[in-house]
Each structure stands twice: as C-alpha cells, then as structure tokens.
Amino acid sequence: MRLLIVEDELKTATFLKRGLTENGFVVDTAHNGEDGLHLVLTGTYDLVILDVGLPERSGWSVVTEIRQHGKGLPVLFLTARDTVTDRIKGLELGADDYLVKPFSFAELLVRVRTILRRGPLRNEDTLQIADLTIDLNRHRAFRSGTRLDLAPKEFSLLSLLARRAGEVLTRTVIADQLWDMNFDSGTNVVDVAIRRLRTKVDDPFPQKLIHTIRGVGYVLEEH
Incomplete structure (x- = not known):
C-alpha cells in the first residue's frame, strides 16, 4: 500500500x-x-x-x-x-x-x-443510515424528516459514530477523539453522553440505531 x-x-x-x-x-x-x-x-x-x-x-x-x-x-x-x-x-x-x-x-x-x-472514508456531505440523515456541512441531523435538537458535542458524537457506521468504537476511542482525555474505566462520561444522544436519536423512534456491544463499546448501524 x-x-x-x-x-x-x-x-x-x-x-x-x-x-x-x-x-x-x-x-x-x-x-x-x-x-x-x-x-x-x-x-x-x-x-x-x-x-x-x-x-x-x-x-x-x-x-x-x-x-x-x-x-x-x-x-x-x-x-x-x-x-x-x-x-x-x-x-x-x-x-x-x-x-x-x-x-x-x-x-x-x-x-x-x-x-x-x-477502507475509504465515507466522505459525502450527507450521511444516511436507515431513516437517519446527517448534514455535515450545516450541522443538522434528521430522523424520518424530523430535525433532531442536538447540542454541538452530541452532533460531533453522532457524526463520529456515523462516519464509522458498522464499526464498534470503544469508549477509549470516543473519549480520545471528543473529550481529549485518557479513558478511565471508572469514568462514565462516554456512557452518559451516549445515553443522552439515544434519548434524541433513538427513543422517539421504533428502529434503534445506537447499539451497545457489552464490554467493548458502541456501534451505529441498522439491525
């Protein structure tokens, strides 16, 4: 290569x-x-x-x-x-x-x-996973046409998961990329952030996209 x-x-x-x-x-x-x-x-x-x-x-x-x-x-x-x-x-x-x-x-x-x-980065201006649409340029996200009210950090977390959709991201990777911190297993900042993101991205909709891989981390994908 x-x-x-x-x-x-x-x-x-x-x-x-x-x-x-x-x-x-x-x-x-x-x-x-x-x-x-x-x-x-x-x-x-x-x-x-x-x-x-x-x-x-x-x-x-x-x-x-x-x-x-x-x-x-x-x-x-x-x-x-x-x-x-x-x-x-x-x-x-x-x-x-x-x-x-x-x-x-x-x-x-x-x-x-x-x-x-x-493989190559998903480099579109807009990412689409199931009914989730992410407009990377305008910092907007939608599910089934409904705009999601995301804080800047929540949008960054969702974008990170979406760019690497289908790949399990460990808590260490997420913490390193978004919080500039060495992940401590006693710290629940990543879990709290995922939980808050789920309340906006998943809870109001029948299809869940953010999945927990127990003991490893999180993945965004449609099952």
Whole structure:
C-alpha cells in the first residue's frame, strides 16, 4: 500500500518514512501543504498522514480541498495541535483519525492499519443510515424528516459514530477523539453522553440505531 506523509519537520518525516517502509508500505513525502495537495490530487494513495501547521497551506485547508475534489482516501492528522476544538475540527473536516504529537510509533502503526482495514472514508456531505440523515456541512441531523435538537458535542458524537457506521468504537476511542482525555474505566462520561444522544436519536423512534456491544463499546448501524 502507498502512503503519503505531509510533514514539514524533516526529522519527523524521515522517522515516519523509515518506520513505515520497514513495515511494508511504499511511502512518499511532502514538506508543505501545496506540494502535499498536488501529490494527493495527481497520485494514487491509500492513506495520507497530514500535519496541521504546514507552510503555504494548512492541513485544515488540504483536507478540505481533498474532500471537495471528491477524494475518499483516508486522512490521519498527526499534529501538536491537541485541544478538543482542534480534534473535533479535524474530524468534522473529514479526517478519519487524529493523533497528537509526541506519539508512539507503535500506536501510529496500529491506527494506520486499522484505518486501512476500514477502507475509504465515507466522505459525502450527507450521511444516511436507515431513516437517519446527517448534514455535515450545516450541522443538522434528521430522523424520518424530523430535525433532531442536538447540542454541538452530541452532533460531533453522532457524526463520529456515523462516519464509522458498522464499526464498534470503544469508549477509549470516543473519549480520545471528543473529550481529549485518557479513558478511565471508572469514568462514565462516554456512557452518559451516549445515553443522552439515544434519548434524541433513538427513543422517539421504533428502529434503534445506537447499539451497545457489552464490554467493548458502541456501534451505529441498522439491525
């Protein structure tokens, strides 16, 4: 599989390329946003590892252009931007995952392989699962034509589940992506958030879409 690393820190780019090459990937690199975007639009890649703070064009801008051109290839943000707002912005712009520097290469490798097993991102502006419709651009969600009154965090949680529909997301993954926290098994923040989301997305409707996989996590899918 062919990967593209868009990273302006030469030491980091070299480290990543060597490690990924040793694990069987073919790797290209670019060191600014314009070159990275050009390679994506003219080449064929299975995944892009993208920094946010790039010269010439930011990672935000690059992923936006990728999606606007209809490219569904997976994007993994690898960046020092570690706030919850940054993570949510990256996911809402169309990234598959978001890993904060400093990072463990072993974790990066696991995330890359997990993303590649999933296949291309569902990159439509609108996601449809059963009678649930999610308008990612306008931050609106509907069931059977009825608009759901979702708080911003609830919409982000629903969008995360919908983008990865059919995949069981662990509490750790959800907490990492939306709350910028290391999940503690004694903390019920994810369960509380799912419960509140269900009261709006599932409870008023006969078909339930958010399912609990006991001991693992949650999945959005139609049974």
